Amino acid sequence: MFASSFPVEVLFGIYLGVLTGVLPALIAGALGFAFKYFTDVSIPGFGVVVLALAVAGVNGGLLALADNQILNAEHSVALVVAILVVLMLTLYAHAQGDKLGSTAPRRLTLQSLAERTLSTDVVEL
Numbered sequence: 001m002f003a004s005s006f007p008v009e010v011l012f013g014i015y016l017g018v019l020t021g022v023l024p025a026l027i028a029g030a031l032g033f034a035f036k037y038f039t040d041v042s043i044p045g046f047g048v049v050v051l052a053l054a055v056a057g058v059n060g061g062l063l064a065l066a067d068n069q070i071l072n073a074e075h076s077v078a079l080v081v082a083i084l085v086v087l088m089l090t091l092y093a094h095a096q097g098d099k100l101g102s103t104a105p106r107r108l109t110l111q112s113l114a115e116r117t118l119s120t121d122v123v124e125l
Helices: 007-040 043-068 073-103 110-115
Strands: none
Touching: 007 043, 007 073, 043 073
């Protein structure tokens, strides 16, 4: 094969990072929300990075089984960029999950929602 230029490798790395980073980002966001909502404790960033690399490694391994060209030495720049994209997506999703977990109402029940009615000043008859 022919060697690709640096910008093409960076774009390929962004593509691979987004492709393999969606699932780790969803998992990290959900775990960040759950921990913050139920325990009021945030998961440390290092734990999120380890989790993201593990899940992205499984995703990348399955992707490499489908296409062996990804693992060539000429794509080393793309792999480094892909890892960085996965980590950025995961840390962003974790931060958003933490923020959502801290701002979500805790004492909300269906009965309290049913008891709320509109004011007669608002409703036109």
